Amino acid sequence: xxxxxxxxxxxxxxxxxxxxxxxxxxxxxxxxxxxxxxxxxxxxxxxxxxxxxxxxxxxxxxxxxxxxxxxxxxxxxxxxxxxxxxxxxxxxxxxxxxxxxxxxxxxxxxxxxxxxxxxxxxxxxxxxxxxxxxxxxxxxxxxxxxxxxxxxxxxxxxxxxxxxxxxxxxxxxxxxxxxxxxxxxxxxxxxxxxxxxxxxxxxxxxxxxxxxxxxxxxxxxxxxxxxxxxxxxxxxxxxxxxxxxxxxxxxxxxxxxxxxxxxxxxxxxxxxxxxxxxxxxxxxxxxxxxxxxxxxxxxxxxxxxxxxxxxxxxxxxxxxxxxxxxxxxxxxxxxxxxxxxxxxxxxxxxxxxxxxxxxxxxxxxxxxxxxxxxxxxxxxxxxxxxxxxxxxxxxxxxxxxxxxx
Amino acid sequence: xxxxxxxxxxxxxxxxxxxxxxxxxxxxxxxxxxxxxxxxxxxxxxxxxxxxxxxxxxxxxxxxxxxxxxxxxxxxxxxxxxxxxxxxxxxxxxxxxxxxxxxxxxxxxxxxxxxxxxxxxxxxxxxxxxxxxxxxxxxxxxxxxxxxxxxxxxxxxxxxxxxxxxxxxxxxxxxxxxxxxxxxxxxxxxxxxxxxxxxxxxxxxxxxxxxxxxxxxxxxxxxxxxxxxxxxxxxxxxxxxxxxxxxxxxxxxxxxxxxxxxxxxxxxxxxxxxxxxxxxxxxxxxxxxxxxxxxxxxxxxxxxxxxxxxxxxxxxxxxxxxxxxxxxxxxxxxxxxxxxxxxxxxxxxxxxxxxxxxxxxxxxxxxxxxxxxxxxxxxxxxx
Numbered sequence: 001x002x003x004x005x006x007x008x009x010x011x012x013x014x015x016x017x018x019x020x021x022x023x024x025x026x027x028x029x030x031x032x033x034x035x036x037x038x039x040x041x042x043x044x045x046x047x048x049x050x051x052x053x054x055x056x057x058x059x060x061x062x063x064x065x066x067x068x069x070x071x072x073x074x075x076x077x078x079x080x081x082x083x084x085x086x087x088x089x090x091x092x093x094x095x096x097x098x099x100x101x102x103x104x105x106x107x108x109x110x111x112x113x114x115x116x117x118x119x120x121x122x123x124x125x126x127x128x129x130x131x132x133x134x135x136x137x138x139x140x141x142x143x144x145x146x147x148x149x150x151x152x153x154x155x156x157x158x159x160x161x162x163x164x165x166x167x168x169x170x171x172x173x174x175x176x177x178x179x180x181x182x183x184x185x186x187x188x189x190x191x192x193x194x195x196x197x198x199x200x201x202x203x204x205x206x207x208x209x210x211x212x213x214x215x216x217x218x219x220x221x222x223x224x225x226x227x228x229x230x231x232x233x234x235x236x237x238x239x240x241x242x243x244x245x246x247x248x249x250x251x252x253x254x255x256x257x258x259x260x261x262x263x264x265x266x267x268x269x270x271x272x273x274x275x276x277x278x279x280x281x282x283x284x285x286x287x288x289x290x291x292x293x294x295x296x297x298x299x300x301x302x303x304x305x306x307x308x309x310x311x312x313x314x315x316x317x318x319x320x321x322x323x324x325x326x327x328x329x330x331x332x333x334x335x336x337x338x339x340x341x342x343x344x345x346x347x348x349x350x351x352x353x354x355x356x357x358x359x360x361x362x363x364x365x366x367x368x369x370x371x372x373x374x375x376x377x378x379x380x381x382x383x384x385x386x387x388x389x390x391x392x393x394x395x396x397x398x399x400x401x402x403x404x405x
Numbered sequence: 406x407x408x409x410x411x412x413x414x415x416x417x418x419x420x421x422x423x424x425x426x427x428x429x430x431x432x433x434x435x436x437x438x439x440x441x442x443x444x445x446x447x448x449x450x451x452x453x454x455x456x457x458x459x460x461x462x463x464x465x466x467x468x469x470x471x472x473x474x475x476x477x478x479x480x481x482x483x484x485x486x487x488x489x490x491x492x493x494x495x496x497x498x499x500x501x502x503x504x505x506x507x508x509x510x511x512x513x514x515x516x517x518x519x520x521x522x523x524x525x526x527x528x529x530x531x532x533x534x535x536x537x538x539x540x541x542x543x544x545x546x547x548x549x550x551x552x553x554x555x556x557x558x559x560x561x562x563x564x565x566x567x568x569x570x571x572x573x574x575x576x577x578x579x580x581x582x583x584x585x586x587x588x589x590x591x592x593x594x595x596x597x598x599x600x601x602x603x604x605x606x607x608x609x610x611x612x613x614x615x616x617x618x619x620x621x622x623x624x625x626x627x628x629x630x631x632x633x634x635x636x637x638x639x640x641x642x643x644x645x646x647x648x649x650x651x652x653x654x655x656x657x658x659x660x661x662x663x664x665x666x667x668x669x670x671x672x673x674x675x676x677x678x679x680x681x682x683x684x685x686x687x688x689x690x691x692x693x694x695x696x697x698x699x700x701x702x703x704x705x706x707x708x709x710x711x712x713x714x715x716x717x718x719x720x721x722x723x724x725x726x727x728x729x730x731x732x733x734x735x736x737x738x739x740x741x742x743x744x745x746x747x748x749x750x751x752x753x754x755x756x757x758x759x760x761x762x763x764x765x766x767x768x769x770x771x772x773x774x775x776x777x778x779x780x781x782x783x784x785x786x787x788x
Contacts, residue, residue: 001703004710010771045715047772096438096781105781109434118616118712224770335420340780341444342431351713359420361774 007223013051016228021053023235030056032234033324034192035177037064037352038222044361046224056231059324060354062176062280063194065141066097067322067346067353070276071312073169074099076305077138080167081112083303087130088114088167089123090138091145093350098343100310114138120145120152120166127156127164136299139166144196146170146288147261150268153290153297167299168290171275173197174205175286179277181213185325190234192227193219195249200265202257203245210243221249268294278312278346279319318345321354328355335359421762427451438781442675445781465687467586468670469513471579478581480515482506483574491534491568493612495604495623498571499541501722504626505673506573507549511630512669512725514585514637515577517549522573523557527566538569549628551575583641589667590688590728594756597727597734599632599741600625600749602677603705603719611708618711620704627723632744633669639740640665640733665733670726675779678717680726681754681764682778689761694754694776697769717766718779728756 024030034040040060043049049058062068074097081088081104088104095104095116104114117123120137127135139149149166156164173194180186193206198219206217216237220230230248237243247253268291275287290298299305312318316338317331328334328347338344340356347355428444430452438445455463462470469482486502496504503520510517522542526535546553553573604625611618641664670680677699681692694717701709701716709716723746729737734752741747764776 001706001710004706005769008770010769013771044774045768046770047766047768047774048770050772051770105436105438106432106434109432109436122615329416335416336423339423340777341428341448360777 004223007221007225008046009225012225013228016225016232017051017053020056020228020232020235023232023239024053024055025239028055030189030235030238031059031187031324032056032190032192032231033059033061033180033188034220034227035061035063035173035194036192036196036222037067037350037354038196039192039220039227040064040354040357041352042222042224042227044357047361048224048227049362051228052231056235058192059188060321060328060357061191061324062180062277062322063142063173063197064347064350064352064354065145065171066091066093066350067318068171068176068277068279069094069097069140069169069346070278071099071310072276072308074103075101075308075310077167078104078107078112079305079308080136080299080303081107081114083134085133086113087126087133087135088112088138089117089120089126089135090114091140092116092118093352094138094140096343096349097346098349100308120149121155124152124156124159124161124164127161131163133163134302135164136303137164137166138169140169140171142171142173142194142197143200143265144194146265146269147200147258150264153268153294154264156297157294162296165297165299165302166290167305168269168288170269170288171277172271172286172288173201175283176277176280177206177209179280179283179286180323181209181215183323183325185320186323188215188324189238190215191217192230192234193217193245195219195221195226195253198247198249198253198257200258200261203247203253203255204257206245210245214243216243216246218246218248219253221252267291276309279322281319313344316345318347318355321345321347328358331355417760424762436781441779441782442673442679443779443781446675447778465586465588467513468509469515469575469577471513471515473581478579478583480510480513480577480579481575482509482513483572484509485570485572487567487570488609489567490609490612491538493609493624495608496626496722497538497541498569499538500545501624501626502571502573503542503545503549503551503553504628504722505671506575507545507551507628507630508671508673508722508725510575510577511628511633512585512671513577513579514583514633514641514669515579516634517551517575517577517628517630519554520546520551520573520575521555522553522571524559524572525566525570526558526560527568528560528563530568535569538571542571545628549630580637583637584664585666585668587668587670587684587687590684590690590692590756591667591730592690592756592758593731594667595729595731595734595752596681596692596694596754596756597729597737597741597750598672598677598700598753599629599725599727599747600723601700601702601705602672602721602724603701603709603716605722606676606719607705607708609720610712616712618708620708622702622704622708625721625723627746629671629723629725629746632741632746633725635744636666636669636727636737636740636747637664640729640737665730665737667728667730669728672721672724672726674720676716676718676720677724677726677753678715678764678776679778681776684726684728684756685764686762688756691757691760691762692754692764693757694764694766696766698751698753700749700751700753717776 123137218230218233269288272287272289315333320326343349347353428448439449469480608622608624741750
């Protein structure tokens with residue numbers, strides 16, 4: 001399939017893998033954080049770590065929007081959903097995120113009407129079709145999804161829709177990155193930077209990372225070869241003694257971002273003085289709220305939810321996973337108390353969450369002696385792929401790699 | 406393994422031990438996840454239905470129960486259909502309901518004989534629509550060589566049903582010597598699918614019209630009974646090239662009584678991934694799938710890419726997963742490909758001994774990952 005298969009070519013990956021191995025300093029370990037949940041998902045879905053040199057490890061960052069929504073905000077959303085005549089709309093992977101009394105799915109089983117939508121604009125369709133109901137969109141996400149929420153509010157305002165509002169939980173990536181960099185436990189060599197967020201905000205907001213913290217960052221696309229190439233670029237910077245923001249995702253990301261989207265956000269929303277992140281705690285100026293001018297579309301003003309503050313369950317180590325301090329499987333409840341069926345923490349809920357991605361796709365990497373690297377006896381089905389052991393792939397012809405800088 | 410991963414080798418054992426414990430039903434209410442065919446469905450069935458109704462025929466939780474009645478061996482199955490929308494490209498709830506039950510009999514190795522049908526109608530439903538649905542049931546029954554011989558009709562108040570729900574029940578005849586089952590897979594066996602996967606699920610999803618997406622796709626709903634009969638005749642009966650049922654070929658590593666075809670399952674709710682997990686668990690084997698070999702239409706792949714779904718979990722209504730003994734593969738593929746419904750049959754993987762109970766995917770990108778059961782419906786991702 002065009003525009004997909006060329007970014008997933010195994011031969012190119014093997015060639016790139018060989019070139020990465022050449023860039024690694026013997027005996028040095030490299031830890032890179034992939035910021036986005038979308039990256040985490042790609043890494044596990046495609047088995048990308050099988051192509052990494054053994055010196056390189058990936059740390060999963062905080063960029064899974066449903067993973068960082070604190071329980072209190074889920075409880076507040078349910079409070080709104082329980083009000084008379086409310087239809088709440090939500091993105092799909094928010095539906096299973098646990099609040100202190102179950103998820104949206106559980107709330108629906110007890111009588112709320114919370115519906116899955118693919119786009120916030122779908123909420124307007126529902127609002128038009130149900131003039132006697134009050135439709136509230138559970139707005140979540142980083143700068144990637146914020147413009148579409150803002151545009152939805154602008155459209156609702158233009159149409160004069162009176163039965164639509166948003167429960168705004170939009171967050172911003174830069175304060176979260178700063179919080180991670182300031183955390184004393186974090187040891188990172190660089191960042192695989194957010195791709196979709198950068199389509200909106202551009203590359204410049206990250207310049208403080210190399211400047212103030214001495215870490216390189218490469219804005220990366222979401223196909224497996226994008227991520228491999230970004231890691232290659234990070235290794236190349238380290239070898240060359242450079243430290244800067246690079247853009248691997250040039251086919252989509254412009255250095256200055258998307259001014260139209262930024263203007264839409266700025267028209268409708270403003271920075272929120274304080275917001276709680278699951279696992280990271282309260283981070284000042286890390287989220288957005290509805291401007292006074294659009295108060296009629298602000299569910300927080302209309303329904304005045306209690307502003308519940310709920311401590312994360314004691315056993316939950318999502319915070320340490322989200323900051324990369326521990327790997328998912330190092331959490332004491334991983335895979336036993338906390339599973340995708342009965343998640344304790346949100347990292348186990350979303351397919352972008354590090355724990356769920358690891359549980360669903362990656363568990364097998366830690367079987368010790370019975371490792372299932374390709375080429376072992378669990379082996380591949382296709383005889384053409386019978387023996388692609390890592391050691392051999394290193395010798396692949398590096399000229400075959402197509403590097404788009 | 407990455408450097409940080411070393412020392413974590415106990416994780417899988419700890420997790421697997423937790424997974425082996427019988428899942429506990431913690432929910433107090435039914436949620437949509439209980440209907441999605443994944444882990445939540447399995448837990449509900451186990452904790453509520455199997456717990457109360459337990460008997461040896463029910464226990465294997467196969468598509469159909471197979472039992473002796475006098476000198477005959479019968480297969481009995483039932484299935485409810487609640488599809489939205491009622492009409493979609495390639496079919497409607499009527500032919501879907503007939504084909505679904507015919508297929509549950511067919512993959513149990515049975516020749517479908519008769520069907521019963523119970524219909525729940527919502528007050529206000531258009532009778533012209535109902536006529537179209539029932540006409541499709543008649544056509545599908547004729548195509549599958551069965552008759553609908555008894556039935557029931559109920560009407561509920563407006564708002565208490567989604568137009569029309571249909572339950573079909575079927576009975577079929579099974580060759581008394583035939584043994585098939587998800588527990589009969591053995592290392593070395595080969596995994597075959599009978600055509601491109603995910604057509605039905607994506608067609609229905611797009612037909613709901615909520616996504617502003619369109620594609621030239623049709624549901625694959627079709628009766629598989631002729632295909633399974635042809636396959637079993639070639640592979641599992643005397644005169645076929647495959648192993649004869651009743652002993653298993655020496656050296657085939659087969660189960661006692663295992664024929665060339667070990668198991669057949671129609672890949673409906675939960676898709677191919679769910680079937681393979683059931684086989685892995687029931688047989689205590691591993692399954693390795695080669696992603697590049699899995700047939701998926703470009704339109705289905707494209708829709709899945711856009712929506713963040715995995716075709717391996719998307720429902721089919723006219724495709725089977727067949728587990729075949731290695732020495733019978735060529736005969737089985739030839740038999741399947743001789744039928745238009747199996748023309749694109751292909752090998753997608755094989756059964757291995759380790760890791761037991763687990764499905765692995767060798768990705769087209771050159772990596773390896775697990776293909777687990779889903780908890781509930783696959784949820785679209787945010788970004």
